[in-house]
Amino acid sequence: xxxxxxxxxxxxxxxxxxxxxxxxxxxxxxxxxxxxxxxxxxxxxxxxxxxxxxxxxxxxxxxxxxxxxxxxxxxxxxxxxxxxxxxxxxxxxxxxxxxxxxxxxxxxxxxx
Numbered sequence: 001x002x003x004x005x006x007x008x009x010x011x012x013x014x015x016x017x018x019x020x021x022x023x024x025x026x027x028x029x030x031x032x033x034x035x036x037x038x039x040x041x042x043x044x045x046x047x048x049x050x051x052x053x054x055x056x057x058x059x060x061x062x063x064x065x066x067x068x069x070x071x072x073x074x075x076x077x078x079x080x081x082x083x084x085x086x087x088x089x090x091x092x093x094x095x096x097x098x099x100x101x102x103x104x105x106x107x108x109x110x111x112x
Contacts, residue, residue, distance in 0.1 A: 001046050004053045006064075007039040007078040007087075008071060022076040025091045030076060031098045034087065039078055042070040050088055050095050053079050 009022045022030055022038075033039060044065040047053045056063050057073030064070060073079070077090045078098065088095040 001048060003082045004045050004047060004050075005041055005080040005082060006043040006045060006053070006057060006070070006073060007034070007080065008042040008069075009033065009039055009076055025075040025089055025096070027089055027091075027096050027098065030078065030089050034078055034098065040068050042066065042068045050079055054090065 022033060043057070044067065045053050045056050045063065047056055054073050061070075061072075073090060075090055075092055079088045079090065079095070080086070081088075087098040089098050
């Protein structure tokens with residue numbers, strides 16, 4: 001079982017064109033937006049793989065540890081494996097790996 005972080009885009013804080021590209025899971029735009037801080041950590045999910053994160057995030061939300069506004073896992077969201085630090089973009093069909101040099105710190109403590 002692996003702990004994953006779900007990062008969701010702050011749609012209300014950006015221009016319409018950028019939001020459109022994110023919602024269509026444009027990998028280059030999502031990668032840049034992640035680097036610019038346009039995504040927020042919304043939840044942690046314990047799962048065996050990315051497909052299970054997607055399923056839990058959409059059908060078993062009682063298993064989702066929410067840390068901010070959390071919406072169902074959708075295209076344009078980013079899932080980060082906390083062990084490998086690899087970030088995956090939720091794409092229209094499957095997942096796209098984002099970059100190789102991302103280093104994330106997850107300092108959230110439950111109840112904080």
